[in-house]
Amino acid sequence: MMNENTKIKSITIGTGVTYVSKKKYIYVTPFLNEVTRVINDTKAIFSEPSVKFKGSKLAHLKLLIENGESIVMTHVLFSMLDEETLDDIRIEGYTLIMDEVANVLEQLKTTSKDINYLLRLNSISIEAKGQVRWIDDDYNKNLNNSFDYLRDLADTDNLYIYNDQAMFWTMNVKAFTSFQEVYILTYLFDGQIQKYYYDLHEVQYDKFSVKYENNKYHLINYDSKADKREEVGKLLNIYEDYRQDTGRKSILNSNYDDFRFNVNTDFYLSSTWFSKNKEDSIKQLNKNLYSYFRTQVPTKNENIFWTTKKQYASKFKNAKTKFNKKDDRTKDNFISLNIRATNDYANCTAAAYVYNRFMNPLEKGFFEIRGIVVNEDLLAVSDLVQFLFRGCVRNGEVMNCYIPSSRMRNLLYDWMEYKI
Structure with missing residues (x-):
């Protein structure tokens, strides 16, 4: 679309054709290497904000927008x-193309004691939908600048409260409404936090599927059957303790916890489960990971990728599942739980997802108290599918998967059968 919306600016002997965009685009991607790829693959000139301008990418970005240039940048920026700057975007008439959903909600490090203190001093007021306003004109004198960041967020309409328990930063909704058009490139949007954020702010949107026809991609009316999930299902070799095709039995999905106490296994491997410090179970899971990649599906380390909640990842480090504590991902095969939009692991033929994904209870409550329906199962399977599609399955190749959480496996099977 960006390449089609160009026109010839000039033709120069020796250097060829120079194109300019008919529209003004801002393309947002999670990764810096994707910034480079987009710049190289577009006909027209797209600019990348540089720290070389006054030592600030943000200052350069503002200048590029004022000049009406097409821009590629990261989600962080x-x-x-x-x-x-959002007003300048509206005036210039930009189109936004966002590769993957943005981080639009973040819980702040405030306590209920902080909140009660601010309310008691009449420093803040709570308005419609829980939006926080700063109303204390004598703030600097009364509070010693301790809550500068909260005041600044309130002054920019980015501060919300939940049940007097927690405060949240939310992205200014003008980050989307200031554009003439917005395209969000993602999958299973109905399960994602940005969808609930749009509902909160009453932002209207339409969903589309993508169809490849006549050597070109087209947007068509949304149709889940266009996903061809059954074809994906045939490529995923999901480990089960009992395999009907071979008759062999193992217990890697069920030997890490004690089933004698009639516990609901749907919550095994959740954040709460991990927080209970089940050292013996975690040690067994570590052994399972090694066994899976060493004997069940013998795989070279460079063809493995795996994940769990990062704070527990070091506990699963072994000869097959590598984890670098200094976050140097070039020295391990660990990837983050919410990874998206990267092709770096497309050569990997085996994966392990050692987690049971639920929504943060405070984030869930933040939306539900405002009448917004949250689908935790769809959120979970969305993250799982995104994770799996980092591997070779994206190239139409068979991939081995170890998913010890029974809930996550069942959600994946439901997704394959269009039940979710």
Whole structure:
């Protein structure tokens, strides 16, 4: 679309054709290497904000917008857009193309004690939908600048409260409504936090599927059957303790916890489960990971990728599942739980997802108390599918998967059968 919406600016002997965009685009991606790829693959000139301009990418971004240039940048930089810059975007008439959903909600490090203190001093007021306003004109004198960041967020309409328990930063909704058109490139949008954020702000949107026809991609009316999930299901070799095709039995999905106490296994491997410090179970899971990649599906380390909640990842480090504590991902095969939009693991033929994904209870309550229906199962399977599609299955190749959480496996099977 960006390449089609160009026109010839000039033709120069020796250097060829120079194109310019008919529209003004801002393309947002999670990764810096994707910024480079988009710049290289577009006909027209797209600019990347540089720190070389006054030592600030944000200052350069503002200048590029004022000049009406087409821009490629990261999600992190996009989240820094202020009110003035968003007004410039609206005036210039930009189209936004966002590769994957943005981080639009973040819980702040405030306590209920902080909140009660501010309310008691009449420093803040709570308005419609829980939006926080700063009303204390004598703030600097009364509070010693301790809550500068909260005041600043309130002044930019980015501060919300939940049940007097927690405060949240939310992205200014003008980050989307200031554009003439917005395209969000993602999958299973109905299960994602940005969808609930749009509902909160009454932002209207339409969903589409993508169809490849006549050597070109087209947007068509949304149809889940266009996903061809049954074809994906045939490529995923999901480990089960009992395999009907071979008759062999193992217990890697069920030997890490004690089933004698009639516990609901739907919550095994959730954040709450991990927080209970089940050292013996975690040690057994570590052994399972090694066994799976060493004997069940013998795989070279460079063809493995795996994940769990990051704070527990070091406990699963072994000869097959590598984890670098200094976050140097070039020295391990660990990837983050919410990874998206990267092709770096397309050569990997085996994967392990050692987690049971639920929505943060405070985030869930933040939306539900405002009458917004949250689908935790769809959120979970969305993250799982995104994770799996980092591997070779994206190239139409068979991939081995170890998913010890029974809930996550069942959700994946439901997804394959269009039940979710």
